[in-house]
Amino acid sequence: MEKPLALMASVLCHKPAVERWASVTVPVTALGVATAVAWSADTHAILDRRWPVRLILERAGAPKFTTLQSGGISGPYLADQALHATTLLGSAIMLVRL
Numbered sequence: 001m002e003k004p005l006a007l008m009a010s011v012l013c014h015k016p017a018v019e020r021w022a023s024v025t026v027p028v029t030a031l032g033v034a035t036a037v038a039w040s041a042d043t044h045a046i047l048d049r050r051w052p053v054r055l056i057l058e059r060a061g062a063p064k065f066t067t068l069q070s071g072g073i074s075g076p077y078l079a080d081q082a083l084h085a086t087t088l089l090g091s092a093i094m095l096v097r098l
Helices: 004-010 015-022 030-047 051-059 063-067 075-097
Strands: none
Touching: 030 051, 030 075, 051 063, 051 075, 063 075
């Protein structure tokens, strides 16, 4: 029987490629898990306060982006989500490297 992840992803992707990807094992340690979870929680708590996102946008030279509103989505929201994705990348790296 196929792995559920490979079966589900084969609907959207090329099946042999998905099977190779789903069979990859990544060694993780308790330190890596603890560090990744702590980093994720801390950075999300900071970014969700909104003022850090506004400060980053202003310092990056994009102060108009802090007031952007279009189609029900705001500039700060988009920046917030991009920063969250970036910090999650950091968590993933910590997870597999520590």
